[in-house]
Amino acid sequence: MRRRDFTHDNIAVVKLGLALGYFQHIIAGYLRTNQGRISEIKHGLWGTDVPPADRLPPDFPTLA
Numbered sequence: 001m002r003r004r005d006f007t008h009d010n011i012a013v014v015k016l017g018l019a020l021g022y023f024q025h026i027i028a029g030y031l032r033t034n035q036g037r038i039s040e041i042k043h044g045l046w047g048t049d050v051p052p053a054d055r056l057p058p059d060f061p062t063l064a
Contacts, residue, residue, distance in 0.1 A: 006031075006033075006037065006047070008047075008050045009053070010031055011041055011047035011050040012050050012051065012052055012053035013027075013031070013053050013056060013057065013060070014027055014031070014038055014041045014042075014047075015041065015047075015050065015051070015052035015053070016052040016053040016054075016055070016056060017030075017056065017060070018038070018041075018042055019052055020056075020063070021063065022061075022063065024038040024039060024042070026061055029061075030060055030061060
């Protein structure tokens with residue numbers, strides 16, 4: 001998934017996943033993108049206007 005393909009919903013899921021302690025590669029794998037996109041969101045390079053999601057999608061990987 002390219003940067004321009006990220007929706008606000010995707011960014012919100014990334015933010016919640018990071019807040020919950022998920023590794024960037026897990027989130028990236030779920031969204032079928034590279035860790036660079038996740039890192040850009042994490043460090044506020046884009047998507048700063050999007051709040052974290054209220055909950056993760058039901059098919060999101062669980063933390064072990």
